[in-house]
Amino acid sequence: MPKTLQDELTSALRGDDDKDDDALRVALKDASAYAHPNTTMVTQTDRKPNATRLLDSLQRLSVPPEAPIVLYGDQSRDISQAAELAETGRHIEGVLIDPDHPDVGRQIDIKGIPTRVIGSLNDLNDPNAP
DSSP: OOHHHHHHHHHHHHTOOTTOTTHHHHHHHHHGGGSOOOGGGOOHHHHSOOHHHHHHHHHHTTOOTTSOEEEEESSHHHHHTTHHHHHTTOOEEEEEEOTTOTTTTSEEEETTEEEEEESSGGGGGOTTOO
């Protein structure tokens, strides 16, 4: 959300402009474009897209091929589902979050995708983690 819109919304929520009764309504309407989608309308295919749908989405959104894509998951298949995407030349990395995995603290290869194995999300910012 642009800073100017944030400022307008904050001001309207505070009631800073006593002369404009519609300020909050207008600010909320303008800010609605930045709201989260209605998650009740998200289907399974939107949550777990296959490589073709993901590649189509990346192209539609004009994401450059060199932009890194990091996949997070608690199972190897959460990472491996992007193997086809990696084969197209996209820069894919994985983070496997599994405290019981024998390779916690190491970097492994999952179907050609370099993947960090960590025990919890708290380990993401650990400078000693791989």
